[in-house]
Amino acid sequence: MASAVQTVCGQAYGAKKYRALGIICQRALILHFAAAILLAFLYWYSGSLLRAIGQSESIAAVGQLYARGLLPQLVAFALYCPMQRFLQAQNIVNPMAYIAVAVLLFHVLISWLAVFVFGFGILGASLTLSFSWWVLVFLYGNEHNRTSSSWHYLLIIETGNWCSVNYWNWDFMIMLGLSNAASVRVGNELGAAHPRVARLSVIVVVATSLGISVVITVLVLVLRTPLSKLYTSSTDVIQMVVQLTPLLAISIFLNGVQPILSGVAIGSGWQGIVAYVNVGAYYFIGLPIGCVLGFKTSLGAAGIWWGLIIGVFVQTLALIVLTARTNWNKEASLVDKAVERLKHNADDEVLAITDI
Structure with a gap:
């Protein structure tokens, strides 16, 4: 769905139809949010899904814990994709790159604190990832306002x-x-x-x-x-x-x-x-x-x-x-x-x- 945003926004920007850009992005945000709500059920019941495909009880339990910690990240990612494509269509890439690098460094720090210093384990890893994605969405949202006047499992085979x-x-x-x-x-x-x-x-x-x-x-x-x-x-x-x-x-x-x-x-x-x-x-x-x-x-x-x-x-x-x-x-x-x-x-x- 996000690729469609990039197509239409990119073509509208090239044709200098700037008013349409914001409307396209707003519609995409609503559709992505609805899709995230539906996918949230798969995250919540991921343990049952993992057991159904033959994973052991211990792996299914860990996978479900990690997936549930990623529920906030799922919603953040749904909002992030349209905003990212909206900005890219207007060739606004340098601020996005700076924001991404800053959030990456921030995420490394809080992940280290959550997992190794405070000992929150697998749930801490997923929750810090969710928090970092929301920080990214917030910063992209600020850039968006100024200009517009599938699962992560630690499965090591x-x-x-x-x-x-x-x-x-x-x-x-x-x-x-x-x-x-x-x-x-x-x-x-x-x-x-x-x-x-x-x-x-x-x-x-x-x-x-x-x-x-x-x-x-x-x-x-x-x-x-x-x-x-x-x-x-x-x-x-x-x-x-x-x-x-x-x-x-x-x-x-x-x-x-x-x-x-x-x-x-x-x-x-x-x-x-x-x-x-x-x-x-x-x-x-x-x-x-x-x-x-x-x-x-x-x-x-x-x-x-x-x-x-x-x-x-x-x-x-x-x-x-x-x-x-x-x-x-x-x-x-x-x-x-x-x-x-x-x-x-x-x-x-x-x-x-x-x-x-």
Whole structure:
């Protein structure tokens, strides 16, 4: 739902229809809040869900305790997403970055105090996370006012996998930033009726991300042993990381395309098509293959990872075909019509409020 906010707000901002931005964000806040209330039931009864999928009683109890501590975070996250997309659509990124870094440092401090100094344990960890998210929402809300005049469980399966996935997450954060930039830029340029600039933006951001991915992939392959030693001194874990590094390298390379093209799709308003692509690639291709390789062969965790890689590859291929076949002049024309309808709707709502 938040990606739709980024699409419409980005296009409206590019078309200079500023009045519509606030109305879009307000509607999204209401919808996200309602969705958070519904999801709260899953958090509250997460223990039963974990037991239903075969987890032990002890893990289910800990998971439920942690999930219930995250209930405030769920609501905060629901409010945060529309505000974040609202600000990004207007290219307000520097204040968001400063706020995020400040809240991160604050969260590290209070988490350390709650868990290690006061001994609040797992519940303390989840409650401090919830509190930090509300601080983030409050600070974003201030920035929002000035300009507008899925579950976190501590489930450690094996240290070697966690070490590799952690490096993958670092790379993914870089690509996520480029993805957001691509989404905002494409949405703005389509809204401003600049199809050639939108197309050029896609080429530039894909080339940039691919270049970064190639460099990181080479570094990971060359430094696989030193990188593993940053996390552990166990020879068994180091060997496991070395064995999993080629899969990590493939994932990093695919990250140079898939998140970027997803951002382009969001900026262009193709969420419906991309949703079908994601469901088909992950749930009908990647997940079944991963389950077979992971549980029916000797590959284990590597088999599950191979399934995910295949799913991402299929998704990436579909997005490449979709982007390559795009008529950007036609997209700009469609956006112009949509923005005009949005402007009329916003004007009608303002007049209705004024009459009241």
